[in-house]
Amino acid sequence: xxxxxxxxxxxxxxxxxxxxxxxxxxxxxxxxxxxxxxxxxxxxxxxxxxxxxxxxxxxxxxxxxxxxxxxxxxxxxxxxxxxxxxxxxxxxxxxxxxxxxxxxxxxxxxxxxxxxxxxxxxxxxxxxxxxxxxxxxxxxxxxxxxxxxxxxxxxxxxxxxxxxxxxxxxxxxxxxxxxxxxxxxxxxxxxxxxxxxxxxxxxxxxxxxxxxxxxxxxxxxxxxxxxxxxxxxxxxxxxxxxxxxxxxxxxxxxxxxxxx
Numbered sequence: 001x002x003x004x005x006x007x008x009x010x011x012x013x014x015x016x017x018x019x020x021x022x023x024x025x026x027x028x029x030x031x032x033x034x035x036x037x038x039x040x041x042x043x044x045x046x047x048x049x050x051x052x053x054x055x056x057x058x059x060x061x062x063x064x065x066x067x068x069x070x071x072x073x074x075x076x077x078x079x080x081x082x083x084x085x086x087x088x089x090x091x092x093x094x095x096x097x098x099x100x101x102x103x104x105x106x107x108x109x110x111x112x113x114x115x116x117x118x119x120x121x122x123x124x125x126x127x128x129x130x131x132x133x134x135x136x137x138x139x140x141x142x143x144x145x146x147x148x149x150x151x152x153x154x155x156x157x158x159x160x161x162x163x164x165x166x167x168x169x170x171x172x173x174x175x176x177x178x179x180x181x182x183x184x185x186x187x188x189x190x191x192x193x194x195x196x197x198x199x200x201x202x203x204x205x206x207x208x209x210x211x212x213x214x215x216x217x218x219x220x221x222x223x224x225x226x227x228x229x230x231x232x233x234x235x236x237x238x239x240x241x242x243x244x245x246x247x248x249x250x251x252x253x254x255x256x257x258x259x260x
Contacts, residue, residue: 011204013081019201020088026194027095030103031184043098046112051094053119054136055086063129064089068208082209089205096198099191100143103181107151111143133202140195148188 030039058064069082097115102108118139127135 008210012085012206012209016201016205017085017088019197019204020085020092023092023194023198023201024088024095026190026197027092027097027099029187029190031186031190033182033184036184041098041103043094044101044108046116047094047097047101050097050112050115050119051090053116053123054093055090057119057122057132058089060123061127061129061132062207063132063202063205065208074209078209089201092198092201096140096195099194100140100147102147102151111147114143115139129207133199136202137199140199144188144191144195148191152182152185152188 028041028043030041031037032039055064059066064086069086070079074082101111122132122135
């Protein structure tokens with residue numbers, strides 16, 4: 001095993017599960033404003049629904065090729081490891097939403113509707129994996145600013161009279177249904193680190209484990225190239241229409257030259 005394969009296996013089997021499990025743990029952590037104690041907020045049911053919709057977007061956008069992560073051609077332990085990675089991705093997605101959702105009141109439902117509407121609209125919009133990653137970074141970034149910067153400053157217990165006045169006006173306009181729960185500023189730092197770790201994990205997540213598809217298709221392509229007749233174009237002899245990499249094409253040309 002060379003260094004490239006070793007690093008790829010390290011990312012696939014160790015780094016990604018660790019990153020997503022860390023996000024799943026930190027997404028529910030809050031710091032009490034009164035005592036400074038660590039609190040854990042369980043993810044509400046709506047975050048599980050949001051995580052399901054988000055994973056459906058991953059599959060639809062090609063960010064996760066489910067048929068290659070879980071395949072009959074993989075070993076049992078490999079499929080088990082891949083299933084754990086996908087499960088960690090699911091719970092990390094739920095906790096990423098939990099990190100930026102208000103804990104109670106009308107604001108939780110406003111934010112939830114915002115996420116649900118955005119994810120539902122994206123189900124029917126054309127996009128690729130890179131565009132999906134940029135969209136998620138903007139989505140979580142917007143929710144983070146609204147919750148941990150704007151609302152946290154309005155409902156901060158040590159805020160000035162102008163902030164308290166703004167909080168009273170908001171409470172009056174919404175008939176007291178906002179009821180945001182204040183936390184210590186450290187909660188915002190934990191949420192920022194959690195979201196950054198989650199987006200970074202998505203950037204490292206390959207659409208499919210590289211060891212499976214390359215080995216499965218490479219042999220078929222080489223057999224097809226070996227059966228080329230002199231003068232037959234190389235590109236037209238592909239078994240599928242997905243193309244091939246440069247090394248495979250060079251090898252095919254060499255085989256064709258020898259036959260000529």
